[in-house]
Amino acid sequence: xxATLIDGKAIAESLREEVKQKVRERIDKGxxxxxxxxxxxxxxxxxxxxxxxxxKACQEAGIISVGHELPKDATQDEVEDLVxxxxxxxxxxxILVQLPLPAGLDEEHVLNTISLQKDVDGFHPINIGRLAQKxxxxxxxxxxxxxxxxxxxxxxxxxxxxxxxxxxxSNIVGMPVSLLLVSANATVTICHSRTKDIPGxxxxxxxxxxxxxxxxxxxxxxxxxxxxxxxxxxxRVEDDTRKSGYRxxxxxxxxxxxxxxGAITPVPGGVGPMTIAMLLRNTLRAARLADGNxxx
Numbered sequence: 001x002x003a004t005l006i007d008g009k010a011i012a013e014s015l016r017e018e019v020k021q022k023v024r025e026r027i028d029k030g031x032x033x034x035x036x037x038x039x040x041x042x043x044x045x046x047x048x049x050x051x052x053x054x055x056k057a058c059q060e061a062g063i064i065s066v067g068h069e070l071p072k073d074a075t076q077d078e079v080e081d082l083v084x085x086x087x088x089x090x091x092x093x094x095i096l097v098q099l100p101l102p103a104g105l106d107e108e109h110v111l112n113t114i115s116l117q118k119d120v121d122g123f124h125p126i127n128i129g130r131l132a133q134k135x136x137x138x139x140x141x142x143x144x145x146x147x148x149x150x151x152x153x154x155x156x157x158x159x160x161x162x163x164x165x166x167x168x169x170s171n172i173v174g175m176p177v178s179l180l181l182v183s184a185n186a187t188v189t190i191c192h193s194r195t196k197d198i199p200g201x202x203x204x205x206x207x208x209x210x211x212x213x214x215x216x217x218x219x220x221x222x223x224x225x226x227x228x229x230x231x232x233x234x235x236r237v238e239d240d241t242r243k244s245g246y247r248x249x250x251x252x253x254x255x256x257x258x259x260x261x262g263a264i265t266p267v268p269g270g271v272g273p274m275t276i277a278m279l280l281r282n283t284l285r286a287a288r289l290a291d292g293n294x295x296x
Contacts, residue, residue, distance in 0.1 A: 002097075002258055002259060003077040003229070003257070003258045003259075003260070003262060004155075004263040004264075005012065005263070005264065005265075005266060006151055006154075006155050006230075006261065006263050006264065006265045006266075006270065007150060007269065008265055008266075008268075008269055008270040008271055008272065008274050009269040009270075009273045011052040011150070011151065011154050011273075011274065011277075012147075012273035012274050012276070012277040013273075013277075015093055015150070015170050015277040015278075015280075015281065016057065016060070016061060016276075016280060017272075018279050019061050019277070019280045019281055019284050020061045022284055023061055023062040023063060023284060024062060026064070026065065026284075026287065027250045028152050031130055031287075031291060032091070032093075032287060032290070032291075033062065033063065033064050033095070033281050033287075034063045034064065034066040034093050034227075034284050034286065034287035035065070035091045035093050035283075035287075036054075036058055036063055036064070036065045036094045036095075036096060036120065036225070036279075036283045037065075037066045037067075037068060037086045037087075037090045037091070037092045037094070037095050037096070038051050038054060038055070038065065038066070038068065038087040038091075038096045038097075038098060039069075039070070039079070039083065039095070039096070040067070040068070040069045040098045041065075041069075041070045041071075041072065041074050041079055041097075041098075041101050041102055042070075042071070042072035042101070042102045042107065043072060043126045043274050044098075045101075047098045047100075049069065050098065051096075051098050052084075053226065053276060054096070054276060054279060055067060055080070057244050057276045057277075057279075058190070058280065058283070061280050063217050063280060063283055064091070064113055066092065067193060068082060068086075069125070070082065071266065072102045072107075073102075074130075076105055076106060076109065076110075076217045079097075079101070079105060079110055080109065080110060080113045083095060083110065083113040083114055084113060084207070086118070087114070087115040087118060090290075092284060093118060093120075093286040093287040093290050094118050094119075094120030094283040094286045095114050095115070095118045095119070095120065095141070095287075096120060096121050096279070096284065097110055097111065097121070097216075098110065099172075099280075103152065105168060108125075111124055111125070112125065116139060117139065117289055117290065118286055119139065119140050119141075120140055120279060120282040120283050120285075120286055121140070121142060121282075122138060122142035122143065122145075122146075122176070122225055122282070123132060123142060123171070123172075124139040124140075126138075126163065127139055127140055127141075128171075128176065130250065131176060131179045131180070131183075132179050134146070136179070138265065138286065139285075139289065140275075140282050140286070141171065141176070141180065141259070141278075141282075142173075142176045143177040143275045143276070143278040143279045143282065144173050144177075144274070144275045144278075145173055145180055145230065146171065146180075146186040146274075146278040146281075146282075147168065147262050147274025147277065148173075148177050148209055148230050148232065148274070149177070149180050149181075150278065151230060151265065151270075151271065152207065152228065152230065154215070155228065155263050157207060157228045157263075158208065159184040159185060159186045160184065160185040160186070160187065160242070161186070161204045161205070162186045162187070162207050163186070163187050163189070163204055163205055164181045164186040164187065164188045164189070164205065164207040164208075164209070165189045165190075165201055165202055165204070165205035165207070165208050165209070165260050166181070166188060166189070166190050166209045166211070167191045167192075167198070167202070167208065167209065167210045167211060167212045167217075167251065168185055168190075168192065168210070168211035168212040168232075168251075169190050169192045169254065170211065171223055173232055174190065174192075174209075174211050175190075177209055177211070179281050181207070181290055182210075186207065186250060189201055190203075193221065193262070196287070198222075199219070199221075199222045200225075202218065202222045203221070203222055203223070204226055205222065206224065206227055206228065207227065207228045207230070208216045208223070208227055208228070208229045208230065208252075209230045209232060210229070210230070210231050210232060210250065210251035210252050211232035211233060211234065211251065212251050213233055213235065213237070213251065214233070214244045214255040215233070215235040215236075215237050215249050215250075215273065216235075216250070216251070216252065216254075217233075217251050217252070218251060218252040218253060218257065219253050219256055219257075219287075220253055220255075220256025220257045220259055220260050221256070221260075223256075223260040223261050224260075225260055225261075225262075226260055226261070226262040227260075227261050227262060228263050228264075229252055229257055229259065229264040229265065230262070230264075230265050230269050230271060231250035231251055231252045231254070231259045231264070231265050231266075231270055231271065232250075232252030232266060232268070232271045233249075233250040233252070233267065234248055234250065234268065235248065235249050235250070236274060237249055238249060243284075245262050247257075248267055249267055249268075249269050250265075250267030250270070251268075252264070253265065256264065267271070272277060
């Protein structure tokens with residue numbers, strides 16, 4: 001039996017509509033409209049596309065979004081001074097510094113400068129530290145890992161006691177999602193470039209989260225029958241049959257895996273749409289925290 005498709009696009013649309021409704025309710029009650037500020041340093045084309053998508057999503061959800069662009073030769077002090085200015089702005093509830101920053105800038109220092117209460121990307125070391133500690137709760141969870149967990153929850157995946165394998169250990173996806181799976185009482189194995197017998201480890205996984213950035217790296221015969229596969233990878237591969245000259249594929253060979261897995265996310269249309277939806281939810285949460293409302 002072919003795997004059930006986990007439709008991230010549809011799930012994200014539902015979540016975005018929920019956020020939109022809650023924003024409308026806030027405004028009707030006379031509460032401040034949630035506000036998100038983005039910061040881009042330099043001329044990275046991909047960063048500009050991502051930020052433009054985020055601003056469009058904010059507009060559709062009724063969230064105020066304000067963009068700030070600094071030249072690629074901006075100094076560390078200039079970037080941090082802008083972040084401090086946004087920290088002090090009561091109309092801004094969330095701050096997103098688009099990564100990567102140009103060479104020569106210290107990303108960690110910039111992220112440290114963001115107010116913990118406005119860290120809607122969830123990358124502040126204190127938020128990550130709380131995520132790693134049993135019994136502690138971060139104010140915000142990074143959007144993509146949060147989206148992965150939302151998809152697992154939505155698909156009814158039992159995580160307590162499950163063998164979960166995370167392929168990749170990046171600060172943005174691999175490590176945070178591993179911590180979230182541990183918090184959900186899964187038994188977690190993290191695979192990376194030094195791991196021995198990755199196919200053998202994956203074959204034992206009830207849940208696989210692939211976030212390694214290698215096109216179609218995971219083959220179908222690596223998948224345990226009935227496993228839940230969440231493919232975070234988005235990779236371009238050449239395709240002369242497409243007008244663009246390329247197509248997008250994940251880190252998992254979808255056609256092969258779909259014949260074995262119990263459920264699987266597509267690429268595109270899986271985890272990707274969830275990232276922006278979770279960012280919107282985090283921005284709404286930041287506004288609620290500013291109200292003094294600490295209930296999710």
